[in-house]
Amino acid sequence: MVRRSDRPLNEPALPAAPAGPAGRVRRLVTWLMEQPLPVPPERLRRGPFREGAFGPRSTRLTSQLGLLLGVAFGVCFVTGLLSHLIQHPPGWFWWPSRPVWLYRATQGVHVATGLASIPLLGAKLWSVYPRLFTWPPARTLLQAAERGGVAALVAGALFQLTSGVFNIARWYTPMPFFFTTGHYWVAWLTVGALLVHVSVQLPVVRDALGTRSEKRRTRLLDSPHPVRVGAEAGEADPGRRHVLLGAGIAAGLITVTTVGQTVRPLSRIAVLAPRRPTIGPQGLPVNKTALGAGVRESASDPAYTLTVTGPAGPVRLDLAALNALPQYTVVLPIACVEGWSASGTWTGVRLRDLVEMVGADPGRAHVLVESLQAGGHYGSSTVxxxxxxxxxxxxxxxxxxxxxxxxxxxxARLIAPNRPGVLQTKWVGRLTVREA
Structure with missing residues (x-):
């Protein structure tokens, strides 16, 4: 006898859970996650939870803003991760010395896209915040978990942009943590929450972005008269178009009025940029002064010597000895993590010559560069x-x-191509050379 399935013919069969303890655990978890939660008493449905508290929001607008924001966050994450790996390189990481402007470009893009994300995130939150007050707040544990993931995504995005702006402005008082560490780990949490959110919402986004295009295509094919596609698309939802246009203009203005601290031709209109690349001692900005680093006396000491330690033993060079060595001049930028950069003409002794002086091969040498500065997160760096x-x-x-x-x-200071400014160690007092 043939048994009929009650499942509709067009409904795909669900994969069977594996047999054994693992299968039973999976079925139990699935059952628990799908169990309905108790509905809160109706008297608690006040304020933003009341019916009709908010006007309608366009799903298409939300999807378009999400797409733009996802691209901006993706660029920010990749360029920020690159900057972190350069500053804290693991054993497998390799970073070239040329072209000399590469880090200047990647970090400038990182800061520019981060700032441009601020109005996009604001518009995105405006388009979705009514959904945060749906009633009941969660119908099942699965929905509660999903909403918790959205809350984590929103909190992470706000943290990243806010802390990034504080770092650009060098205002660390509101951040009771080391910015680099906090920004790095929350970036991973935010991107993880973003990927989960995208995977859950992908069918909704696909329908929202595809439905109108399909309808418009159908009208064009069925209509006996020409249709002005641009007018139809704009008149169908003028509010959505205005929000997108406003967010785009705000992102563009923020970019244009800040990116001049990296892109020199735009420096005159960079009215919102916290740094002017031409203002500072000898025409270059300074993040940390000698007074702030506590090195005024030690750096000004006439008895200063640079100690170079390597396989052939230590060599001590005073300023007269350093100036007596062959001198070279290069044009290199100082490119800081805050997004500003400026080029300077530097003259001094090649590091490779000092490495060879202590019997090491420059092509295999790692050099620990130590500052006279006592303490601090960047009192030394490794070349x-x-x-x-x-x-x-x-x-x-x-x-x-x-x-x-x-x-x-x-x-004396270190200056090297394609390297963050925090690693261009100042007030150098010691070089320790070791071969790989």
Whole structure:
């Protein structure tokens, strides 16, 4: 006898749960997640939870804003991860020394897309916040978990953009944590929540972005008269178009009025940029002064010596000895994580020459560069072999033909191509060379 299934013919068969304990656990979890939750008493349905508290929102608008925001966050995450790996390189990571402007470009894009995301996130939250007050708040545990993921995504996005703006402005008082560490780990949590959210909402987004295009295509094919597609698309939902246009204009204005701290031709209209790349000692900005680093006395000491330690033993060089070595001049940018960058003409001793002086091969040498600064997160940095061997990597003694200003690292500082400003160690007192 043939048994008929009650399942409709067009409904795909669900995969059977595996047999054994694992299958029983899976079925139990699924059953628990789908159990209805108690509905809160109706008297609690007040304020934003009351019926009709908000006007309608366009699903298409929400999907379009989400797509734009997802692209911006994706670019931000990739460029931010790259910056973090350069500053804290794991053993497998490799970063080239050329082109010299590469980090300047990637970090400029990171900060620019982060700032442009602010109005996009604001418009996105405006388009979806009525859904945060649906009634009942959650019908099942599965829905409650999904809403919890959305809350984590929103909190992570707000944290990333807010802390990023504070870092750009160098305002660390509101952040009782080390910015780099907090920003890095919350970025992973935010991107994870974003991927989960996208996977859940993908069918809704596909329908929202595809339905109108399909309807418009059908009208064009069926209509006996020509249809102005642009007019139809705009007149169908003018509110959606206005929100998108406003968010786009705001993102563009923020970008144009800040990116000039990296893109020199736009510097005159960068009225919102916290840094002017031409303002500072010797025409370059300074993040940390000698006074702030506590090195004014030690850096100005006439008895200063640079100690270079390597396989052939230590070598101690005073300023006269450093100036007596062959001098080289390069043009390199200072590119800071806050998004600003500026080029300078630097003169000094090649790092590879100092490495060879202590009997090491520059192509295999890792150099620990230590500052006279006591403490701090960036009181030292390590120069990897690609940069050690590069002829553009200097222990600089002059900037634009003048002896280094104290705030720029006098008596000697590191300057290397394609490297974050926080790793261009100032007030260098010791070099420790080891071969890989």
């Amino acid at each position: 990897e072999p690609p940069l050690t061997a590069d002829s553009f990597t200097l222990i600089a003694l002059r900037l634009r033909g003048e002896v280094l200003h104290l705030d720029h690292g006098y008596p």
